[in-house]
Amino acid sequence: MIYDEDFETLPREALEAIQLKRLQSLAEKAYATVPFYKKAFDEKGVKPGDIKSLQDLHKLPFTMKQDLRDNYPFGMFATPLENVVRIHASSGTTGKPTVVGYTRRDINTWSELMARTLAAAGAHKGDIVHNAYGYGLFTGGLGFHYGAERLGTSVIPVSGGNTKRQILLMKDFGPTVLTCTPSYSLHLADVAAEEGIDFKSLDFRVGVFGAEPWTENMRKDIENRLGIDAVDIYGLTEIIGPGVSVECVEAKNGLHVFEDHFIPEIIDPATGEPLAYGETGELVFTTLTKEAFPLIRYRTRDLSVLYHEPCKCGRNLVRMGRITGRSDDMLIIRGVNVFPSQIESVLMAREDVAPHYVLIVDRQEHMDTLEVHVEVDEGVFSDAVKHLQRMEQDIEKDIKDLLGVSCKVRLVEPKTIQRSQGKAQRVIDKRKA
Ligand code: DLL
Secondary structure (H helix, E strand, C coil), rough: CCHHHHHHHHCHHHHHHHHHHHHHHHHHHHHHHHHHHHHHHHHHHHHHHHHCCCHHHHCCEEECCHHHCCCCCCCCCCCHHEEEEEEEECCCCCCCEEEEEEEHHHHHHHHHHHHHHHHHHCCCCCCEEEEECCCCCHHHHHHHHHHHHCCCCCEEECCCHHHHHHHHHHHCCCCCEEEEEEHHHHHHHHHHHHHCHHHHCCCCCEEEECCCCCCCHHHHHHHHHHEEEEEEEEEECCCCCCEEECCCCCCCCEECCCCEEEEEEEEECCCCCCCCCCEEEEEEEECCCCCCCCCEEEEEEECCCCCCCCCCCCCCCCCEEECCEECCCEEEEECECCCCCHHHHHHCCCCCCCEEEEEEEECCCCCCEEHHHHHHHHHHHHCCCHHHHHHHHHHHHHHHHHHCCCCCEEEEEECCCCCCCCCCEEEHHHCCC
16 A cells, blocks of 8 residues: 555656755755755865755765764754654764654654555554564654554554563464564564464564564565565654655565655766666665755665666655675664674774774574674683683673673683684674675
8 A cells, every 4th residue: 555645656857856856945944954064065165055956965075974973962953852752863873873863743754755665565453463573762663653543543663572472472462564664574473383382373464574684585484484465664763763654565576765755876886986787886865855864875784776667556756776895894683783893992992902803793583693702811821711711701791781782701721713814703693695
C-alpha cells in the first residue's frame, strides 16, 4: 500500500520543483542560523542565493561526521533548544556521541515517513507490530513506534533483549509485523526453536529489518526460517533515524528514498566528485525539511548505488541498492557502531599491553561477537594466570564502559599477532563469509 500517494508517486518534474524550493530555503536557513554552515559557505565562496537549480547542490560544502563532533552537543542545531522536543544520539558512544534534535514538526515528519515505511512493507491498520528495535537514545525503537502508531497499527514496544520473554509475548499476542535487526530476527527464531516453538507457526507476515548490513542470502535464510517476507530499511541518526529509504514488499528490489525530504547523491569517496549514473560510491544526503538539525550534503560513508527505473509498486522515488560496504572502517556490532580506533584507545591507555592487536568479529547463533586479541609484554606474560585474567577483565570492562559493547579479551604472547608489511589488518570480520 502507498501511504502518501500525493508525494510517493509524484512525476519527477513536480518532485524536482518541490526539491528545489525546499533546497533553497534550507540553504537560506542553514546559512543564517548555523555558524558552521555560514563559515563553510563563505569558505567555498557560495551564497544561498546561488542555488538556482538542483545541479547547484554540487556547489555546496559537504558535512562530515567530524563536523558534528566538533560542534558537540548542540552546535549544529538550527533552532533554539526550547523548540527542540526530542534528542537522540548515535550508538557507539565515545565521550562524544553524535547528538541530533527534533522539533515538534520534525517528529511529525518522521512519524509520517515511518508510516510510509511500514506501509511500503505491507503493514496496515489491524496489524500488530512487535517492535524489538532498542528504545532509548538509539533512533530505531521510537522511530518505528511513532510510525506504527501513525499508520494505525497496534505496536508492542518490547525493545531489545530478554529474548525468551519476547517469544512468549509473540505466542500470546499474535503480532503480524516484526521489526528488529536482521541478525536478531534469526536469533529470535533460534530461541523459539529451543523453546519448542516453530517460528512459522506464529502469525508474522512480514519483517522490516535494518540498522546493520545484511545480504540477499541472509534474506533468503530469514524468509525460509521465519516464514515471512523480509524487507530492508535504511536510515541513520544524523539524517533522521530509520525512515530515509525502504524496499516495497511487492518488488523487494532496492530501497525507495523519500526524496521529497532527502536528496541522495553518490560520490567518489576519494575525490568527493559526483559519480555517473549507476556507479557504486558513497551515499550523501541533504535533508530538505528538517528544522532542528538540517544537514547539507552529509557524507554517510555507506556505499550504494542509485537507480531511477520505474518500480512495479507505483512509487516514482529513486531507489538505492542494498548497502554493500563502507568507505571507512566502522563496524556494527549488535547494533552499536564501533570504530576500531575506539578500542585501540582503550588498549593504548594501558602500559602493560603492546600496540599489536586484532579484532575478530563473528556471528554465533546469529548474534555478533567481538574478540580482542592483544599482545602483552614479555614480563607480563610470565606473571601468574590470575593476574592475566584480571587484566583481561579490566580491558573488557573499559571497552564496555566506552562503547557499550561486551567483548572477550584475550591476552596473547608477545610476537604472536601477525605483523604486516603495509597497513596493519586490525579487523577480521568473519560475518561476511
Ligand atoms: O541504524 C537507524 C536505523 C534504525 C535504521 C532502525 C534502520 C532501522 P545509526 O545507529 O546511526 O542509525 O546507524 C546508521 O547503520 O550509516 C549504515 O552504516 C548502517 N545501516 C542502517 N541501515 C542499514 C541497512 C540506524 N538497511 C548506520 N543496511 C548507517 C546496511 C545499514 N546498513
